[in-house]
Amino acid sequence: MADILYFCEQKVRYLFHNSKSDFMTMLNGVEIISAFLVLFAIIDVTGAVPIFLNLRSQDRTIHPEKAAFYSLLILVGFLFVGEWILKLFQLDISAFAVAGAVVLLILSIEMIFGVEIFKNDSTSTDNSSTLFPVVFPLIAGPGSFTTLLSMRAEFHIVNIIIAVILNLAIVYLVLRYLDLVKKLLGESGAYILRKFFGVILMAISVKLLTSNLSALISTVNGVAA
Numbered sequence: 001m002a003d004i005l006y007f008c009e010q011k012v013r014y015l016f017h018n019s020k021s022d023f024m025t026m027l028n029g030v031e032i033i034s035a036f037l038v039l040f041a042i043i044d045v046t047g048a049v050p051i052f053l054n055l056r057s058q059d060r061t062i063h064p065e066k067a068a069f070y071s072l073l074i075l076v077g078f079l080f081v082g083e084w085i086l087k088l089f090q091l092d093i094s095a096f097a098v099a100g101a102v103v104l105l106i107l108s109i110e111m112i113f114g115v116e117i118f119k120n121d122s123t124s125t126d127n128s129s130t131l132f133p134v135v136f137p138l139i140a141g142p143g144s145f146t147t148l149l150s151m152r153a154e155f156h157i158v159n160i161i162i163a164v165i166l167n168l169a170i171v172y173l174v175l176r177y178l179d180l181v182k183k184l185l186g187e188s189g190a191y192i193l194r195k196f197f198g199v200i201l202m203a204i205s206v207k208l209l210t211s212n213l214s215a216l217i218s219t220v221n222g223v224a225a
Contacts, residue, residue, distance in 0.1 A: 027162075031155040035163035038151065038204055041197035042107065042143045043167055045174045046190055051138065052178055060129040064175035067130050067139065068168045074140040075148060075164050079157065082149045093153040097212040100150030104205035107143050111198030139171060153212055 052062060086096055110117055151160055174181050185193070 026156050026158045028156065028159050031159040032162050032166075034204075035151055035155050035160050036166050037197075037200060038147055039144065039163055039167045040170070041111075041201040041204075042104070042147050043139055043171065044111065044194060044197065045139070045167075045171050046181070046185060047111070047194035047197075048138055049174065049178065049181055049185065049190055050187075052134070052175065053182060055129045055134070056178070062134055062175055062178075063130045064172045067134050067175055068172040070131060070135045071139045071171065072164065072168050074135065075144060075168075076161060078140075078145050079148045079152070079160065079164075082145065083152065086149070092216075093149065094212045094216045096146075097150040097153040097208055098216055100146040101205045101209035101212065103143065103146045104150070104201060104208065108198045108202035108205055111194050111201065134175075139168075150208055150212075153215075154208070 055062060083093065086093065106117055109115065148160065148164075
């Protein structure tokens with residue numbers, strides 16, 4: 001009996017050590033920062049401060065903790081289910097990344113030039129705006145979905161999840177201290193941040209487009225050959 005317990009203990013230690021080593025190997029600070037900046041530009045929680053304030057002026061309640069939690073479930077869930085959806089339609093991540101890069105490019109044009117291409121219509125009559133339109137589509141919307149799957153072609157999934165959690169922590173803080181954020185940023189501050197991250201997003205979308213387009217063309221040529 002003692003031998004069996006000793007064997008089990010050694011096995012558990014071995015598995016824990018290996019899994020811990022694998023996890024540390026997956027972590028990449030550069031990928032986490034890059035993914036964080038991309039998602040921060042897409043979610044644009046600072047640029048959405050006027051929208052949040054407008055909802056509150058209409059007596060619509062926003063629960064910061066629920067908004068962050070629901071967004072985490074939706075984004076991480078789509079990060080895993082999205083790849084299955086691609087396989088269902090016989091698509092690969094490189095093809096989706098190219099399409100996603102185009103969407104990101106359009107979003108960056110919206111942010112830089114102040115034009116409205118994607119329209120969000122709010123028809124909800126509920127006094128709570130936590131789920132709609134705050135969680136969807138402002139935080140976890142089409143842009144975020146596209147970005148997550150596009151980044152899977154570039155970054156490890158662990159680093160993407162960490163970047164999502166960091167972004168949602170900022171979302172929670174902004175929603176929790178909305179009045180303070182308004183005073184700190186002001187209208188000009190939110191405007192400048194929106195333009196700045198719009199330029200960053202445009203550069204990232206171009207990088208995604210060029211890198212994945214070349215990989216996609218190579219794959220197509222390989223199949224044709």
